[in-house]
Amino acid sequence: MTSCDKFVPLFTEYLDGNLSGQSKSEFEEHIQSCSDCAQTVQHLKTLQVQLKQLTPVKTSDAFNVILRSRIRYELEKPSLWDQVVTYFLVNRVPAFATGFAMLLLVSFFSYSLFFRSNDRSDVFVPVEVANEQPIAQTFYPSSKKSNQPAKQDVYYVIDQFRIEEVLADRQKGDNHLPALAAQAIHFDTLHTIQPAPIKIIRAAHPTSVCF
Amino acid sequence: MTDLDQKERYQKRKKRQRELSNLSDEDLIFLFQDGELPAFEEIVNRYKDPLMNFVFRFLGDKSESEDVVQETFLRVFRNKRAYKKIAKFSTWIYTIAGNLAKTELRKRKKRNLASVSDLGYDDKDFEISDESSNPEKKTNTVMYEEIIQEEIGKLSAKFREVIILRDIQELSYEEISKIIKVPLGTVKSRVNRARLRLQEKLRFLLEKK
Structure with missing residues (x-):
């Protein structure tokens, strides 16, 4: 240094x-x-x-007038909501797009609320058949595996399905329908029956089944 | 409203303006916080030119500087409640103006616009004192001031800010320290370096003086 x-x-x-x-x-x-x-x-x-000694730079003569008008605008400025409404009213194209989006939104919710069908495959109820050995044995012909409990992969089942399918199976000579299912068909008046155990086994994964 | 009423109102307003002109900046902003608009007008009249000078020396463009000063007063108007008695009013308003000027500088850099170094003779529009009796002296003064302004504009923003506040606006080191929010020692060191740097750039002019 x-x-x-x-x-x-x-x-x-x-x-x-x-x-x-x-x-x-x-x-x-x-x-x-x-x-x-x-x-x-x-x-x-x-x-x-x-x-x-540098010459001081001053504001223009119009400075106060401009500032006053900006402040007046500030005081009389419309609220944010008014500004948004005005914007959409003045600019029609964005307004149309917004209207269209709103329509889609309303349609979606209306469909969800009012057009739910009983036949939907996503209506499930939990059943407790999975580990119930007596029920499982009932649905498997005892001649196949008489000493072993049936394998149960089904944890959820569709709450209703059409009776026509069960009747059609029966007409084909399907002898696997247990007495319980036959009874349900007999008493049904709405052309639907409650879940039949035989169907549970056939539809191993009912989540993929669509009626 | 009769002419007499109007005259009376005018006289009352003038009297109030005279009263306000004797108050401190802090008293004025408190009156404004209580809703007295003439107090704000008095603040504007007090600070518009010093702020304009400060911002112009920082940005080098009169139109941009005036916008920044307008915006500064609008911020004061909008955020009058933000001012507390813990600081001097001048510190507060210089901080707002300085921050806005720096923002403007950043915007300008983004726009990649020309800096103050492009301020040519045709762009010269700041007011000068009346020296019409001596045109040669006038021309020299204008040129001289332009060169100084150009060199100030070439300093980095942190050096530019302190040298303007100290040597042009003549604020105290303590106040500058509060405005730019750096320790007092740093301000002094920055002013020293800024002066030395400017002196080196303007050596050819300073030797003539």
Whole structure:
């Protein structure tokens, strides 16, 4: 570090009159012996004067008028809701798009609310047949695996299915229909029956079955 | 309303304006917070030119600077309740103007527009003192000020800000420290470096003086 470097940070302090005592005398001694630093100090003094003397820049004559009108607008500014409504009224294309989107939304909810069908395959009720050995044995012909419980993969079952299918099976000579299913068919008056265990086994994964 | 009523109202307003002009900035903003609009007008009249000078020296464009000063007063108007007695009013309003000026500078950089260095003679529109009796002196003054402004504009934003606040706006180091939110020692060091840098750039001019 040269001796000049030591004094460089002190230029401003010196010019502002904040140096005193030994620091000030050391600084003054240095600038008397160093022409470069003396010149810099002189330049800085001139610069300070020049900066202070720069012609002040003023606002235009219309400044207050413009500001007043902006403030008036600020005070009378419509609410956010009014602005949104105005925007959609003025710009018809976005308004049309919004209307269309609203229509789609309403249609979707209406469909969900009013057009739910009883035949939907996504209406499930849990059944407890999975680990019930006696029920499982009932539905498997005992001649096949007489000593083992039937494997039960079904955990959920569709709550209703059409009687026509059961009747059709019966007409084909399907002898696997248990007495319980036959009884359900017999008493049914709405052309639907409650879940028949035989159907549970045939539709191993009813979630994929669609009626 | 009769002419007499109008005259009376006018006189009352003038009297109130005179009273307001004797109040401190802080008293004015508190009156404005209580809903007295003339207090805000007094604040505008007090600060519009100092802020304009500050922002212009920072941005180098009169039109942009005036917009920034307008926006500063609008912010004060909107957020009058945000001012608390913990700081001087001048500190608060200079902070708002400085932040807006810096935002404007960033926008300008994004737009990739020309900087103040492109401020040519044709663009010169800031007011100067009446020196029509000596055209040569006038021309020299204009040129001189333009060169200084150009070199100020070439400083980095942090140096530019402190040197304008200290040497042009003549604020105290303590106030600058609060405005730009850096420690006092950093402000002093920054002013020192900014002055030295500007002095180096303007050496050829300063030697003539």
